[in-house]
Amino acid sequence: MPPTAAPLTAERILEATEDVLRRHGPAKATVVDVARELGVSHGSVYRHFRTKAALREAVIKRWLGRTTETLAGVVEGTGPAPEKLRGWLAALFEAKRHKAGDDPQLFATYSVLVGETSDQVDQHIAILVGQLAVILEEGVRAGEFAPCDIAGRARAVLDATGRFHDPYYAGQWSRPGIDQDFTEVCDLVLRGLRP
Amino acid sequence: MPPTAAPLTAERILEATEDVLRRHGPAKATVVDVARELGVSHGSVYRHFRTKAALREAVIKRWLGRTTETLAGVVEGTGPAPEKLRGWLAALFEAKRHKAGDDPQLFATYSVLVGETSDQVDQHIAILVGQLAVILEEGVRAGEFAPCDIAGRARAVLDATGRFHDPYYAGQWSRPGIDQDFTEVCDLVLRGLRP
Structure with a gap:
């Protein structure tokens, strides 16, 4: 997904995480995978979810x-x-x-x-x-x-x-x-x- | 288990199969494994159970x-x-x-x-x-x-x-x-x- 000017909200990150989960199954969907999906740095995802565990908990x-x-x-x-x-x-x-x-x-x-x-x-x-x-x-x-x-x-x-x-x-x-x-x-x- | 003079009944075979399952899990318990456990030829087990599937069905x-x-x-x-x-x-x-x-x-x-x-x-x-x-x-x-x-x-x-x-x-x-x-x-x- 190309970078976009829309602000990076937790909701957008969770949507992208779900897309990654849908396409790649549970093994994927790390913060890095999701950042790539959104076309942002993984640092900007970390600002919302500090760990893979926190991201997964939120998406579940x-x-x-x-x-x-x-x-x-x-x-x-x-x-x-x-x-x-x-x-x-x-x-x-x-x-x-x-x-x-x-x-x-x-x-x-x-x-x-x-x-x-x-x-x-x-x-x-x-x-x-x-x-x-x-x-x-x-x-x-x-x-x-x-x-x-x-x-x-x-x-x-x-x-x-x-x-x-x-x-x-x-x-x-x-x-x-x-x-x-x-x-x-x-x-x-x-x-x-x-x- | 050493060979024994007791007749090889279906029940004895099923008991031995359960022993094999207990010790080795579901992957094992083929006719050959069970025959070895009983100390008999696999031919004599086959006389009671013609396939691994038949043996498993009977034990279940x-x-x-x-x-x-x-x-x-x-x-x-x-x-x-x-x-x-x-x-x-x-x-x-x-x-x-x-x-x-x-x-x-x-x-x-x-x-x-x-x-x-x-x-x-x-x-x-x-x-x-x-x-x-x-x-x-x-x-x-x-x-x-x-x-x-x-x-x-x-x-x-x-x-x-x-x-x-x-x-x-x-x-x-x-x-x-x-x-x-x-x-x-x-x-x-x-x-x-x-x-």
């Missing part, structure tokens, strides 16, 4: 953040908690499946990167469990869900639907019958939340 | 069969279906965790082998779903579980508890809090089966 956070932002929109929506929960689970499955199906190379690359930094996975899971907890609380308050240990049950809902969001299962997401399997698990979970 | 089937046999005992037991289901899920988690914890090298080796032969995985899952279906049917007949599409719901129960039996998650089975997580998911599933 951005990647996972795209999913949690979409889901936050569902949490903030209106309507009965059971419908909201079903919508949230469907949006999570859809977001992951979309990422895996549209750009399998980038998805595989991110899955490797994410697997290397368990902190990021733990933080991502904590955000998802937190969003579920908000929906569960709404439902319990409205008498739509049974009273429960909210945090524990939110984690249980995430665990119980793992086949439809854990990247490990991405190979199964285009199988015939997977949508039926998803509906069956959602039905079981929703039934389990009833008072 | 035996390995997975140990779990399903234990679980079949739970299915055949007496008592209310909800308790039986909880016992079955606990026995499955325990069997897998036991295998993973006692002999991590062999467990990792088998996980690789099993991953290579998706037919065996599909058959194993079908057996587990079949056992769950028997328990669900009992519960529906006794009015303990809500009427449902038995096969679909049995699969949903297996899917919903995947974190506690899919070998992919073996690294999490010794985490503090995993038993609590397991109980939370079981509670949610059992609640979901109620009429």
Whole structure:
């Protein structure tokens, strides 16, 4: 990419990093590779990200953040908690499946990167469990869900639907019958939340 | 191992294969390796298993069969279906965790082998779903579980508890809090089966 007059923002660096990851896989995407991609000195990238680890953490956070932002929109929506929960689970499955199906190379690359930094996975899971907890609380308050240990049950809902969001299962997401399997698990979970 | 006068049964060959797998990992365990282990000609092993693939299939089937046999005992037991289901899920988690914890090298080796032969995985899952279906049917007949599409719901129960039996998650089975997580998911599933 030729040098450009646009200011070198963290966002531009992260976009370029994603391009490098898409084309070259997880082994590449060092600060030097990204600087070359942007046509800038690696010193100017270092001013934003001091190490390769910091750059990778930021790009993973951005990647996972795209999913949690979409889901936050569902949490903030209106309507009965059971419908909201079903919508949230469907949006999570859809977001992951979309990422895996549209750009399998980038998805595989991110899955490797994410697997290397368990902190990021733990933080991502904590955000998802937190969003579920908000929906569960709404439902319990409205008498739509049974009273429960909210945090524990939110984690249980995430665990119980793992086949439809854990990247490990991405190979199964285009199988015939997977949508039926998803509906069956959602039905079981929703039934389990009833008072 | 020195030659022995004991007759060369399929079972003895499979035991020796497992020893070879334990010590050398999945790359080894060819017919020749196993014959050497037994101190017999590879011709005599070939009389039982015609190819390396046939030998591997048989040893995987035996390995997975140990779990399903234990679980079949739970299915055949007496008592209310909800308790039986909880016992079955606990026995499955325990069997897998036991295998993973006692002999991590062999467990990792088998996980690789099993991953290579998706037919065996599909058959194993079908057996587990079949056992769950028997328990669900009992519960529906006794009015303990809500009427449902038995096969679909049995699969949903297996899917919903995947974190506690899919070998992919073996690294999490010794985490503090995993038993609590397991109980939370079981509670949610059992609640979901109620009429």
